Amino acid sequence: MHVISVGYNRGMASENASRRSKKLPPPGDTGQEAAYLRFLSDKQVPVTVKLRDGESVSGWIEYFDDRMIRLTREGRPNLFIYKQQIRTITEQGRRARKNAGPSSSIEEAREMRRD
Numbered sequence: 001m002h003v004i005s006v007g008y009n010r011g012m013a014s015e016n017a018s019r020r021s022k023k024l025p026p027p028g029d030t031g032q033e034a035a036y037l038r039f040l041s042d043k044q045v046p047v048t049v050k051l052r053d054g055e056s057v058s059g060w061i062e063y064f065d066d067r068m069i070r071l072t073r074e075g076r077p078n079l080f081i082y083k084q085q086i087r088t089i090t091e092q093g094r095r096a097r098k099n100a101g102p103s104s105s106i107e108e109a110r111e112m113r114r115d
Contacts, residue, residue, distance in 0.1 A: 037064045046092040047071075051085050058092065 040047060044060045049071060051057070059073035069086070071079045 034064075037061060037069065040089075040091070048090045048092060049081060049086055050088045050090070051081070052087050053085075057081075061089075 039045075041061045041064065046058065046060050048056050048058045049069075057071060057073070057079060059071040059076075059079070061069050062072040062078070063070040067084075068080055068082050071081055073079070
């Protein structure tokens with residue numbers, strides 16, 4: 001007489017192990033951060049940057065790279081801020097362009113509808 005022992009979770013354990021090995025970790029950089037910062041920079045969108053120590057500074061992002069941003073402020077010194085020190089970046093609204101042509105008025109109308 002042969003005794004076959006079948007455990008309830010025995011088949012499931014090998015199934016779960018094979019699923020786990022196929023799963024890849026999420027990518028470290030999706031490019032979304034750079035795209036968003038480029039948008040803020042190109043449009044000169046006024047932002048408030050809240051730092052990890054609780055301080056908040058306002059201006060617009062003139063330049064950025066993989067480690068820092070340059071926050072340009074009117075009437076105050078510009079700041080270079082390391083990204084690791086940033087808690088949040090919040091948009092304050094969009095600046096109107098100085099050379100407003102017909103296409104910009106269409107864009108402004110679209111933006112007003114979104115708000």
